[in-house]
Amino acid sequence: xxxENTEIRLQIYNDLREQIFKGExxxxxxxVETRLAQKYHVNKAHIRYVLLELEKQGLVQHIPMKxxxxxxxxxxxxxxxxxxxxxxxxxxxxxxxxxxxxxDLTEVMLYTKRKIAFLQADLKxxxxxxxxxxxxKIYSCTAYQRMAHMLLEYREYINIMIQLAFDMPDDVEKxxxxxxxxxxxxxxxxxxxxKKWVEIRYKNLVFKINxxxxxx
Numbered sequence: 001x002x003x004e005n006t007e008i009r010l011q012i013y014n015d016l017r018e019q020i021f022k023g024e025x026x027x028x029x030x031x032v033e034t035r036l037a038q039k040y041h042v043n044k045a046h047i048r049y050v051l052l053e054l055e056k057q058g059l060v061q062h063i064p065m066k067x068x069x070x071x072x073x074x075x076x077x078x079x080x081x082x083x084x085x086x087x088x089x090x091x092x093x094x095x096x097x098x099x100x101x102x103x104d105l106t107e108v109m110l111y112t113k114r115k116i117a118f119l120q121a122d123l124k125x126x127x128x129x130x131x132x133x134x135x136x137k138i139y140s141c142t143a144y145q146r147m148a149h150m151l152l153e154y155r156e157y158i159n160i161m162i163q164l165a166f167d168m169p170d171d172v173e174k175x176x177x178x179x180x181x182x183x184x185x186x187x188x189x190x191x192x193x194x195k196k197w198v199e200i201r202y203k204n205l206v207f208k209i210n211x212x213x214x215x216x
Contacts, residue, residue, distance in 0.1 A: 013050045027072035086202040088147045112183045
């Protein structure tokens with residue numbers, strides 16, 4: 001397969017997967033190969049390949065004689081990922097705080113400080129970028145690379161949960177408070193304080209997932 005065809009398939013795969021993760025393609029919706037081929041201006045072979053890849057991820061289902069339908073992302077899926085994230089990140093943060101250099105800590109403190117400033121200015125997308133930069137730095141510094149890889153594999157789910165963090169009027173202020181707490185975690189290199197931050201964050205995520213109308 002040519003590099004161009006591989007890139008086309010990857011773009012379609014990422015686009016459909018993002019729509020499923022965001023709830024734009026809901027559970028039970030049919031994915032008609034002909035229509036998708038017309039939409040993306042490609043032949044059906046590309047679409048079928050992408051749909052089979054999405055099926056491997058458990059996001060769509062192929063029903064003989066009927067075609068592909070969306071399975072989607074459920075609240076149960078998100079709650080499971082949130083719990084996995086809580087456990088893995090707790091260990092990764094502990095490791096990071098023990099082995100991080102002063103330069104590493106200065107860098108994540110800067111990301112966190114900028115995130116707070118962006119939130120205060122109601123620039124949520126920019127704040128989200130600082131969050132990703134913070135975690136990328138921490139994941140790159142930890143000795144637990146297998147755990148970090150698992151979390152990166154779940155990044156799309158994690159992005160959903162981050163977006164859900166702005167569903168309610170008071171959530172931005174809560175996020176600022178939690179980000180300020182995280183800044184102090186880095187500043188003091190305090191794992192006990194970090195455990196408190198992880199616990200608060202997990203509880204907030206569970207609440208938001210359970211009260212979101214975007215997922216079943």
